[in-house]
Structure formats: C-alpha cells, structure tokens
Amino acid sequence: MKKISFVSHSQINKSKWDYCMNKSINRSVYGISWYLDIVSENWDALIYGDYELIIPVTSKKYTCFFPFIKHLSQPLFCQQLGAFSSNENLLTDSKLIMSILSFFKKRYYNLGYSFNHHTSIVYKNCIINNQLTFKYIDRINLELDLQLDYDKIFKEYHKNTKRNINKNFSHKIKSIKNVSFFVNFLKKNLPKNVLLKTKDYKTIYNIISISISKCCGKCLGLYNDKDELLAGVFFLTLYDRHILLFNASFKDNSQYNYMAFLIDFFIKQHAFKNEFLDFEGSNIKGVKRFYKSFGAVEKNYLHIK
Known part of the structure; x- marks a missing residue:
C-alpha cells in the first residue's frame, strides 16, 4: 500500500513536483516550486506515492534560542497551500487527511497553516468529526x-x-x-x-x-x-x-x-x-x-x- 512520506527540501524532485501541480484539479501558483523557493526558501513536503499528491510544508524555527523547535508557518505572500492532486479521491480520502493532520500536530510545536479552498471543507469536517484539537478559522478570499x-x-x-x-x-x-x-x-x-x-x-x-x-x-x-x-x-x-x-x-x-x-x-x-x-x-x-x-x-x- 502506498503511503505519505515527509521529504526534506534537498530530496524533492522539483520536476515531478511541478508536473503534479500542473495536472492537479486545484493547481495553484502558490504551490509551484519556483514560487515556494521565493517565499519559503527551505520548504519541505509531504508526498503520497510517486508525487500523486503533494503538500508543501513551510516551517521556520520557533526562536533562535530553541532551533530544534519548529513552527508550521504560512509564508507571507502565499495565501493558500494544503494538498494538491489530479485525483479527487486522494484529495478527499479521510484516512489520508487524518495522516496529514496528525503529522502536523505531532511534528510542530506551533501551527499557522492555510488549506486551499478546494480542500477546506473536507479538512474542516475531519477536524470536527474526529474532535481534533486544532483551532481553525475561515479566511476570506x-x-x-x-x-x-x-x-x-x-x-x-x-x-x-x-x-x-x-x-x-x-x-x-x-x-x-x-x-x-x-x-x-x-x-x-x-x-x-x-x-x-x-x-x-x-x-x-x-x-x-x-x-x-x-x-x-x-x-x-x-x-x-x-x-x-x-x-x-x-x-x-x-x-x-x-x-x-x-x-x-x-x-x-x-x-x-x-x-x-x-x-x-x-x-x-x-x-x-x-x-x-x-x-x-x-x-x-x-x-x-x-x-x-x-x-x-x-x-x-x-x-x-
């Protein structure tokens, strides 16, 4: 069975990444590799299978005194990120969504991250239905x-x-x-x-x-x-x-x-x-x-x- 994996910046295949973005149902310039390189220099990723679903992971150190503590942070000038895929079933798969949210919760001390409009409802429903301890708001676009x-x-x-x-x-x-x-x-x-x-x-x-x-x-x-x-x-x-x-x-x-x-x-x-x-x-x-x-x-x- 395929799984979702964390991939550090240096290991991301940007050709495959951009191919996935170009084919995605909910494709967005915010998630294309060259744009992420500008707004979040050392961005990482969650990747499902062979770049069938991609999620930019944009983090920064919490403070200079605690460099090992990371903050999942939405970059300036980058309104929406989240999951991108050409497969609607992957974008709405409840187990996959739970894996993504659980990863964020376990890995990052503090959160501030925006999911794109196309996926917002399913992620919100997952948080509500599973009583996950995320705070969330709807932001206007x-x-x-x-x-x-x-x-x-x-x-x-x-x-x-x-x-x-x-x-x-x-x-x-x-x-x-x-x-x-x-x-x-x-x-x-x-x-x-x-x-x-x-x-x-x-x-x-x-x-x-x-x-x-x-x-x-x-x-x-x-x-x-x-x-x-x-x-x-x-x-x-x-x-x-x-x-x-x-x-x-x-x-x-x-x-x-x-x-x-x-x-x-x-x-x-x-x-x-x-x-x-x-x-x-x-x-x-x-x-x-x-x-x-x-x-x-x-x-x-x-x-x-």
Whole structure:
C-alpha cells in the first residue's frame, strides 16, 4: 500500500513536483516550486506515492534560542497551500487527511497553516468529526469570474464603483517596467498598519522580477496628465487566474478612487475569457467591501492554528 512520506527540501524532485501541480484539479501558483523557493526558501513536503499528491510544508524555527523547535508557518505572500492532486479521491480520502493532520500536530510545536479552498471543507469536517484539537478559522478570499462580457460584469458593479469610474478624470494606464520603482511606490503608499520589513520588500521584488521573467506577472500603473504615478498593481497570472498580489494608491484630497480605475481597466481587458480575477480577499471590512463592489464572490479557505 502506498503511503505519505515527509521529504526534506534537498530530496524533492522539483520536476515531478511541478508536473503534479500542473495536472492537479486545484493547481495553484502558490504551490509551484519556483514560487515556494521565493517565499519559503527551505520548504519541505509531504508526498503520497510517486508525487500523486503533494503538500508543501513551510516551517521556520520557533526562536533562535530553541532551533530544534519548529513552527508550521504560512509564508507571507502565499495565501493558500494544503494538498494538491489530479485525483479527487486522494484529495478527499479521510484516512489520508487524518495522516496529514496528525503529522502536523505531532511534528510542530506551533501551527499557522492555510488549506486551499478546494480542500477546506473536507479538512474542516475531519477536524470536527474526529474532535481534533486544532483551532481553525475561515479566511476570506474574493474572486471574480471573467467569462461574461464586460457589459454584463459592469452591470453587477456597486453603484458607488460605477459612479467612481464614470467620473471625468484625465489619466492613462500603462505597464511599469522598473520593478524597483514599483516596489518603492509600494513602500511609500501602503497603509501604515502594513508592517513589512526590509526582507519582505526584497521578497516582493523577487516575486515580481521572477514572475515577469517567466511571463506570468505584470505591473500596471495609473498616471495623471503630468505622468505622475497615482496607483500601481501587480498581477500574478498562472492557470487562468490573475491574482491581485500587490497594490497601492497615492493618498491625496482627490475625489477619485484611483484603484477603481485600474481594476476596471484590467477587467475590461480580460472579460469574456475563461479566467478569474483573484482579489486575494481580506477580513478588513473596507477592503472586502471594495473588492466585492466589482461583483466578486467569496471563495474562502481554512486556516488552522
């Protein structure tokens, strides 16, 4: 009988790993090997059989004083992980799920890990039905199906969003080629409660640079008639999904919502395609309300603690 095994980073066959991810029902850029290498340098894995089901294991030392104690930790800029497979039966197998959860509980002193939307319900049910001692919460993710034509999508916008977009405002939208310029714009204009360290901005730079080099990332900027940048976004695109990973707007006394213009522009470009715009969601009410105002719906995921 096949079993699930822990595989350390150096022993992972990344060609087989990425093949499994590319074929998975619930494939995600968050779990592709090159992305994990950026956000969690020495990630390990749980692997079933010959890479038939894969689970990224992203851990860090609990403290520098106790290096032998490890913490299962969700990396920054990596919203959802968990199990990935092309076999639905493996993704929902109760014995396999119990093995995975038991491994996490026994091996890690502290937990903070998110399971992808596709598997969240079965993992939550396993925790509840077996009375496992995990704390868990549902975290919000918002996404917009882009398969309808733009006029039909626009019809579902909130009236305030429509009003913002219809304001007469002289602007232009173009690609931002200079990644350092974009990252510096983020530094200056992200809300003060976003507490990122220097190393985190380095990670952002690496995500954007490597994604662009792999033709799956794009920075867009909204400029005024003086060619001053007012809002910037970075979309990470893979598997017919555009993830709004980083964005920021210049704060002034203007009546305009600069970000609304940018997002609407992107939706207009990609409407009537079999794709999704993934806002990544937020439990912050104002952010959630803004993303929902484009017609986005909740596709939530499970976070265990």
